[in-house]
Amino acid sequence: MMGLRKRRRVQVVAIAAVALALATGLIGYAMRDGINFFRSPTQVIDGPPPPDEIFRLGGLVEEGSLARGQGGAVTFSVTDGGASVGVSFTGVLPDLFGEGQGMIAIGSLVDGTFRATEILARHDETYMPREVLDALKEQGVYRDPEG
Amino acid sequence: MESTKPLIIAAMFVELGHFALILAFAVAMVQATVPLVGAQRGWRAWMAVAEPAATAQFLLILAAFAALTHAFVGSDFSLRLVTLNSHTDKPLLYKFSGVWGNHEGSMLLWVLILSLFGACAAWFGKGLPTALRARALAVQSAIAVAFIGFILFTSNPFLRLELPPLNGQDLNPLLQDPGLALHPPFLYLGYVGLSMTFSLAVAALIEGRVSAAWGRWVRPWALAAWMFLTIGIALGSWWAYYELGWGGFWFWDPVENASFMPWLIATALLHSAIVVEKREALKSWTVLLAILAFGFSLIGTFIVRSGVLTSVHAFASDPTRGVFILAILGVFTGGALALYAARAGTMEATGVFSTVSRESAVVLNNVLLSVACFVVFIGTVWPLVAEMLFDRKLSVGAPYFNAAFTPFMVALAMVLPIGAILPWKRARLGRSIRRLWGIAALALAVGALAWTVQTGRAALGPVGLALGVWLVFGALAELLVRAGRGSPGSRARRLAMLPRADWGKALAHAGLGVALLGIAGLMAWEVEDIRAVRLGESYGVGGYTITLNDVRSVPGPNYRAVQADLSVTRNGRTLARLRPEKRVYPVAGMPTTEAAIDSGSFRDVYVVIGDAQIGGGWAIRTHVKPFANWIWTGAAIMALGGGLSLTDRRHRVAGGARGASSGAVGTT
Numbered sequence: 176m177m178g179l180r181k182r183r184r185v186q187v188v189a190i191a192a193v194a195l196a197l198a199t200g201l202i203g204y205a206m207r208d209g210i211n212f213f214r215s216p217t218q219v220i221d222g223p224p225p226p227d228e229i230f231r232l233g234g235l236v237e238e239g240s241l242a243r244g245q246g247g248a249v250t251f252s253v254t255d256g257g258a259s260v261g262v263s264f265t266g267v268l269p270d271l272f273g274e275g276q277g278m279i280a281i282g283s284l285v286d287g288t289f290r291a292t293e294i295l296a297r298h299d300e301t302y303m304p305r306e307v308l309d310a311l312k313e314q315g316v317y318r319d320p321e322g
Numbered sequence: 323m324e325s326t327k328p329l330i331i332a333a334m335f336v337e338l339g340h341f342a343l344i345l346a347f348a349v350a351m352v353q354a355t356v357p358l359v360g361a362q363r364g365w366r367a368w369m370a371v372a373e374p375a376a377t378a379q380f381l382l383i384l385a386a387f388a389a390l391t392h393a394f395v396g397s398d399f400s401l402r403l404v405t406l407n408s409h410t411d412k413p414l415l416y417k418f419s420g421v422w423g424n425h426e427g428s429m430l431l432w433v434l435i436l437s438l439f440g441a442c443a444a445w446f447g448k449g450l451p452t453a454l455r456a457r458a459l460a461v462q463s464a465i466a467v468a469f470i471g472f473i474l475f476t477s478n479p480f481l482r483l484e485l486p487p488l489n490g491q492d493l494n495p496l497l498q499d500p501g502l503a504l505h506p507p508f509l510y511l512g513y514v515g516l517s518m519t520f521s522l523a524v525a526a527l528i529e530g531r532v533s534a535a536w537g538r539w540v541r542p543w544a545l546a547a548w549m550f551l552t553i554g555i556a557l558g559s560w561w562a563y564y565e566l567g568w569g570g571f572w573f574w575d576p577v578e579n580a581s582f583m584p585w586l587i588a589t590a591l592l593h594s595a596i597v598v599e600k601r602e603a604l605k606s607w608t609v610l611l612a613i614l615a616f617g618f619s620l621i622g623t624f625i626v627r628s629g630v631l632t633s634v635h636a637f638a639s640d641p642t643r644g645v646f647i648l649a650i651l652g653v654f655t656g657g658a659l660a661l662y663a664a665r666a667g668t669m670e671a672t673g674v675f676s677t678v679s680r681e682s683a684v685v686l687n688n689v690l691l692s693v694a695c696f697v698v699f700i701g702t703v704w705p706l707v708a709e710m711l712f713d714r715k716l717s718v719g720a721p722y723f724n725a726a727f728t729p730f731m732v733a734l735a736m737v738l739p740i741g742a743i744l745p746w747k748r749a750r751l752g753r754s755i756r757r758l759w760g761i762a763a764l765a766l767a768v769g770a771l772a773w774t775v776q777t778g779r780a781a782l783g784p785v786g787l788a789l790g791v792w793l794v795f796g797a798l799a800e801l802l803v804r805a806g807r808g809s810p811g812s813r814a815r816r817l818a819m820l821p822r823a824d825w826g827k828a829l830a831h832a833g834l835g836v837a838l839l840g841i842a843g844l845m846a847w848e849v850e851d852i853r854a855v856r857l858g859e860s861y862g863v864g865g866y867t868i869t870l871n872d873v874r875s876v877p878g879p880n881y882r883a884v885q886a887d888l889s890v891t892r893n894g895r896t897l898a899r900l901r902p903e904k905r906v907y908p909v910a911g912m913p914t915t916e917a918a919i920d921s922g923s924f925r926d927v928y929v930v931i932g933d934a935q936i937g938g939g940w941a942i943r944t945h946v947k948p949f950a951n952w953i954w955t956g957a958a959i960m961a962l963g964g965g966l967s968l969t970d971r972r973h974r975v976a977g978g979a980r981g982a983s984s985g986a987v988g989t990t
Contacts, residue, residue, distance in 0.1 A: 187685055187689075190685070191692075194730075210722065211718075213715035243936050267930055270915050
């Protein structure tokens with residue numbers, strides 16, 4: 176017969192294993208809804224995702240495209256230099272949102288227009304979201320502000 | 323010129339500060355090696371180096387920090403850092419907080435706190451065996467060597483500008499806020515405080531021996547770090563709530579998770595260290611937790627400082643610095659884990675316990691907290707893994723964390739009051755649980771009531787409410803059980819005689835209940851409204867009528883603002899005048915949103931003003947947030963419980979002069 180100490184250790188390991196298995200299962204389940212892919216405007220135009228997929232669209236707000244409608248509705252275009260996608264959004268825009276600025280929006284593509292449910296703010300006027308930076312570099316339009 | 327004299331003095335301070343930091347680097351190298359060799363060889367004189375070295379290291383870094391603070395307060399723009407992050411017009415408080423409102427300065431604060439904890443261990447750790455203390459201080463100092471090196475070689479705050487400008491470029495206006503002025507110091511006290519438990523764990527591993535006494539020494543450090551981390555996280559969440567103007571309190575953002583993961587592990591450590599002290603069991607597990615807790619602090623520092631993970635909280639950051647921190651992380655965590663693998667087998671538990679016992683409850687607590695931390699960790703680093711392995715850019719959002727993290731917290735809250743009431747070693751479940759049946763019924767009734775009142779919404783609200791009641795009253799029940807039987811007078815006397823650690827425990831558990839209730843209530847029953855409102859127009863949100871009276875321009879000390887004036891009425895009675903603002907800070911060239919909040923015990927009315935509309939009027943976002951303040955009140959109660967526990971004489975006896983008061987130990 177096993178000693179009490181050893182039995183206890185086996186029990187603890189068993190509980191930990193069960194919890195870990197449970198966690199792995201939950202992680203797999205939760206990942207299905209919790210993950211948003213990032214797409215640049217070029218990628219959206221090349222292969223438009225289905226309307227039920229929620230994803231993140233990032234790029235620069237195109238100069239001269241920002242238009243305000245009724246009741247806090249705004250439309251604008253997002254570009255990475257290669258292609259641009261129209262975005263509609265209703266709500267209060269983040270503080271550092273503006274034409275020529277980098278941004279990331281969360282939403283889905285319906286009839287060729289990106290319907291944003293959320294537009295991400297930054298905390299810093301010099302910061303550019305990394306995905307946006309990479310997308311701009313890919314299209315060869317990024318200029319390093321310091322070089 | 324007569325005005326050059328103060329300039330020369332100011333310049334001297336900066337150079338002295340820089341020199342003090344370099345000297346601290348040298349002292350830290352001595353402290354990291356000499357006491358360690360001394361402890362291995364049994365040379366007392368070498369071990370004795372640790373104590374004065376720890377004091378000297380702390381004083382030198384304090385001098386460097388003071389010099390930097392002096393430069394910020396005196397607006398010495400010959401310093402690159404001050405030019406980039408300060409301005410003469412800035413209020414004095416933010417000149418102070420500007421010291422750590424940037425990468426270089428915040429790293430200096432990091433090492434200042436690191437050396438403070440080392441010095442505290444030297445000053446108050448007289449009860450520790452000489453060899454263990456020498457080793458722990460050496461390990462602590464090795465961490466200091468790594469981070470002072472990081473500052474000197476990659477992020478030197480004392481760099482000069484050849485041509486100092488007339489004025490600075492201001493501090494990010496979002497950081498000009500009392501909540502955020504205090505958030506980093508508290509967060510670092512928690513983060514870095516875990517370095518002391520790490521150092522004690524590594525020292526014990528080198529020695530190859532973990533005793534009940536070790537558990538007693540680790541506890542106050544884990545408790546202090548946990549308390550500060552709780553306050554720091556709560557301050558950050560509160561700041562995000564009222565300052566960012568999004569109305570959220572937690573975003574499952576990498577930078578937030580970076581502070582939350584060490585908190586989860588520190589909470590587990592806090593509990594398992596008690597088992598080591600009281601029952602001499604779970605020893606090797608506790609040592610592992612101590613290593614992991616600080617490991618997660620380092621991971622957190624890496625995430626925040628390297629910017630490898632896209633975060634809405636991200637400030638401009640430099641990936642090359644990340645490599646340095648990654649190396650520190652690898653050396654310390656990897657080294658400690660390797661040492662652990664080699665030595666863990668020698669730590670035989672002496673205490674045995676039954677399947678139903680407080681020990682088992684702590685094991686369950688630890689398993690749930692660790693697995694929850696694992697879930698958060700996977701969600702945080704998954705974007706990085708996906709990009710490296712599958713070349714897909716993605717982000718993991720709140721739905722993931724809500725689905726994968728919440729079940730473990732619900733399970734934890736469900737078993738917590740039962741575990742807390744079980745006796746050590748061997749318990750009878752039916753007998754212990756008997757005292758909790760009434761409270762379980764009360765919690766279920768409250769949950770059921772909420773379920774029927776809310777009609778057809780998510781189960782989150784009622785479940786959270788029930789769990790909150792269960793935790794708060796469960797903590798009360800535990801205190802009543804401890805008061806025993808007899809006349810009310812004798813019970814009150816016994817309650818008053820209870821050790822402070824027991825009061826602290828009950829308070830912390832009740833605080834968790836209050837916070838859970840707030841989180842669930844806010845998430846489940848929040849009402850949001852976005853619309854364009856003309857001057858004089860009224861609209862209804864969640865039972866309140868809100869009227870836009872006026873929108874005007876107001877000047878501030880270092881900003882201009884557009885301020886709206888709204889009144890909140892309910893049933894014809896005016897409850898509050900709210901004045902949300904949109905500010906523009908001309909120096910930083912940055913606008914910010916200032917939400918206006920009517921705080922109440924059971925709900926907040928939260929208003930944000932947006933842009934002027936083309937057809938006239940203003941975009942206005944209104945939230946009614948039930949139980950919002952309960953979240954931070956709960957966190958404050960938890961921290962208070964930790965603080966109360968920390969003042970328990972048993973900790974003071976353990977940390978302080980153990981020999982002198984050993985007679986008193988038996989009476990508590």
